[in-house]
Amino acid sequence: MKNWSTDCLGEKANSEIRNPILTMPVEKENLAQPVSEEPALKELEEKLGYHFENPRFLEEALTHPTYAHEHPDPEFKDNQRLEFLGDAVLNLVVGHLLMRHHPDAQEGELTRMRANLVSESGLATLARDLNLGPYIKLGKGERATHGRQKKSILADALEALMAALYLDGGSTKAFDIIAKLFSPMLGNPQADAKTDLQELVQKKYRIMPEYRVIAENGPDHDKTFIVELSIFDTTTTGTGKSKKLAEKAAAEEALKIFSAEAE
Secondary structure (H helix, E strand, C coil), rough: CCCHHHHHHHHHHHCCCCCCCCCCCCCCCHCCCCCCCCHHHHHHHHHHCCCCCCHHHHHHHHCCCHHHHCCCCCCCCCCCHHHHHHHHHHHHHHHHHHHCCCCCCHHHHHHHHHHHCCCHHHHHHHHHCCCCCCHCEHHHHHHHHHHHHHHHHHHHHHHHHHHHHHHHHHHHHHHHHHHHHHHHCCCCCCCCCCHHHHHHHHHCCCCCCCEEEEEEECCCHEEEEEEEEECCCEEEEECCCCHHHHHHHHHHHHHHHHHHHHH
16 A cells, blocks of 8 residues: 555655645545636646645645635635735745845835735735636635636735745745745835836826727636737837736836936
8 A cells, every 4th residue: 555645745755744734635536626627736836936745735725715615625725824824924035035135224114115015916916927816716606706816815825825835845945936926026116117107197298098908818827918008199018917017018118218208
């Protein structure tokens, strides 16, 4: 008879116990949905650049309480406990990164920057960048109300995912992945091309930039959006894995044009 811990977790499980939340294995058919709506988790691992030694961590991180409620199993957990741990992991790592990137910033400024980065909106934006929504297991009610697009669900799932990385790969691996995810925002966490463009255009022309999605390419779990931005006769386009990222890209291009005109 095969030893479960050796087969599923590898030799590391025999020498190091990382996870106080680890649950006993259950039969595969108890975990599967009647009709799977989520893309393969291997795709998400590729996006993260990390392969889970214990895939149960990843599955648990992506299981919303509504799904667990509809599929009762004492050994099958939702992601709330991992969400709790992930909140602490993110605050620690992002705080460390901000101190390293802003050596002269005072406590109050660092606190504000961290709060902005790990806010529900900030985490939901990162989750959309990863296209995390399609991987989240939801109950029927949340699926019917487009739960995979809700900021609260996306932010909670991202926190749980960071905890899963920490428990499976350790603090160093979690730190490296979180640093990679947050690095584009660490230079100036409050910088926003859309806000800067809006302020510039309103001040000069008294109008608001107009954004519209002109194309959506790819499957639902890996879409790419193209957004067109219009200001009078000036038009720019932006591409991104979420509407917000595409709008930001279009705003950055428009900002270059209007900033040059202002000089």
